[in-house]
Amino acid sequence: MTASDTIAADASGLRIAVLVSRYHVAITEALEEGARNAFTSAGGAPGDLEIFDCPGAFELAGLASVAMETGRFDAVVCLGCVIRGETSHDEWINSAVANELAAISSRHGRPAAFGVITCNDMDQARSRSGGDRGNKGVESMNAAIVAVRVAVAIRDGAGS
Numbered sequence: 001m002t003a004s005d006t007i008a009a010d011a012s013g014l015r016i017a018v019l020v021s022r023y024h025v026a027i028t029e030a031l032e033e034g035a036r037n038a039f040t041s042a043g044g045a046p047g048d049l050e051i052f053d054c055p056g057a058f059e060l061a062g063l064a065s066v067a068m069e070t071g072r073f074d075a076v077v078c079l080g081c082v083i084r085g086e087t088s089h090d091e092w093i094n095s096a097v098a099n100e101l102a103a104i105s106s107r108h109g110r111p112a113a114f115g116v117i118t119c120n121d122m123d124q125a126r127s128r129s130g131g132d133r134g135n136k137g138v139e140s141m142n143a144a145i146v147a148v149r150v151a152v153a154i155r156d157g158a159g160s
Helices: 024-042 059-070 089-108 121-128 135-155
Strands: 016-021 049-054 073-084 113-120 129-131
Touching: 016 024, 016 059, 016 113, 016 135, 024 049, 024 059, 024 073, 024 113, 024 121, 024 129, 024 135, 049 059, 059 089, 059 113, 073 089, 073 121, 089 113, 113 121, 113 135, 121 129
Parallel strands: 016 049, 016 073, 073 113
Antiparallel strands: none
């Protein structure tokens, strides 16, 4: 067990946007299902979760910024899958998206979770989207929920 496993995810009353890349759709649909299940399992109301389709993983960062700017969401969860190929495109995409989501989180003071599978092949992607290595959608949703609650505790001066 890690320290982060001891923090309970409580999604009650939270509004979260989920941005889902529709490249490698079989993988991203499994991530989306995992994120939905994690949200409702943590007490979130299904109507407080909004799902938005995105063309690819690269577009996740820009659209996460748009979602944050609305002020409607406590967090944004970005789901996608980038598989290594013959070129270095995967490194460019993964780095750009990860760095921008971190910047968006800092800029807005709300979590923008990186739920993008970065792997070498489709077997690894399947393994990480509900297979024997878990589901990155579940992990990312839980991280976003917990981060929202920690941010509230920090703002309220309720540290331990």
